[in-house]
Amino acid sequence: MKKKITASIYDFDRTVYNGDCLVDFWFYLLPRRPLAIFLVPLQIFMAILFLLRIVRLSRFKSFFLLFVHGIKTDRLDQFVHDFWARRKKGIFPWVRDRLAEERKNGLYLICNSASPRFILEPMVADLGFDLLICTEFDTAGGRQTNHMIGTNCRGAEKVRKIEKWTAGQDIDLKTVNAYSDHLSDIPLFELAENSYLIKRGEITLYRSTK
Template identity: 30%
Template sequence: MNVYDFDKTIYDGDSTADFYIFSLKRHKKILLLAPSLFCAFCKFYVFKIGTKTQFKEKMYRFLKYCDIEKDIKDFWSINLGKIKPFYKNQQKEDDVIISASPEFLLAPACKELGIKYLMASVVDKNTGTYSGINCHGEEKVRRYREVFKSKPIDEFYSDSYSDTPLAKIADKAFIVKENKLSEWDFTK
C-alpha cells in the first residue's frame, strides 16, 4: 500500500488556494472578507497566536458565498489535469491520500481518479467549521492507524518534512519537489 500527501505532491499546486482564487473570480463578495482574513493571517503567521485550524476556519468563511456543489465540480473539471505524471504512472488500486486539505474538496477529485481511500480534514463545506483537528503531522499517523491499524505502508510520498511522522512508519519514503522524487532525508 502506498500513501500520498495531495497538495504539491500528486497535485501541482495547493488545491485549497487554487479553489479560493477560483471562487474569488466567480463570487466577488468574497472580497468583503479580505480585512478579517488579513487580520487572521497576521495573528497566526506573524504573531504566532492561535492554531492553524483557527486560521483556516476564518479563511473558509468564503464558502458561504459559493455555490459549493457547482463550484467544486467546475473547479475539478479545469484542475484535474494538474495531477502530476509520476503519480498517474504508478497509481495503484489501494493507494491512500492523506491531506490537510478539506475532505469535501478532495473527495470529487479522488473519485474521478479512482482513489478509494481518502483521509483529509473534515470541514463543513457550507460554514468552513472543522469537525476535529487539521489532518497534519502526527494527526495523519493517528488517522491512518485508525483505519488501517498496523498495515504497513510500502511507500510514502510528500512535499513537506512536516510529514516525517508518516515517513517514519513507511518502508520507503520520498520527498517530492515539483516533478523530482528524492529519498526522504530523516536528518531534516
C-alpha cells in the same frame, strides 16, 4: 482476526497536485462569489496572526473557510467539479502512472491531506484512490459551514487519523510507500518502508528501511 492491507500513502498538495488546492479554489471562487471579497482583509489579518503564532492553524483555516460558509452543498459541488475540470493539468505527470502501477501490484491507495474533503473528493476519486483521510468540515441544513470537525489533518495528526481508521476497521496496515513534498510529514514517512520527497514534481527517495 484483523484484515491485512498493504498500502501506499500520498499527501496531496504539491505532492500529487502542483499547488495548494484550498488557496487555488479560493482564487477560483472569488469572482463567482463577489461578496466574498469583503472577507479578504479579515483573512489577511488572520493570516498575520497565524504567522505571528497568535492563533493556531486550525482556527486560521476555519476562519479562512468563511468564503464557502452558507453555500448550498449541491451548488458547492458544482463549483468544485468545474474547478477540477479546469485544473486537471495541475496533477503531476508521474502520479497516474505510479498509482496505476501500485494498484496493479495490489496496493491499497490512500490520500492523506490537510485540505478539506469537499475540495479533494472529486479529484481523489478521479485518480482512483481507495481512501481519503483529510480535514473535515461540517454541513448544516444542506449548506457548507466553516466549522472544522475534529482536528486539522497535518503532521503527526495524519498518522493519528490513519491509526483511528485502522482501529475502527480492525485493519493491520503495512505501509510500503509514502509520498510528500514536506518534512512535516516525517511521522508519515516513519510508517513506510520507502518514503519519497516530491520537489517541483520530481520524486527523490528520502528514506528506505530495506
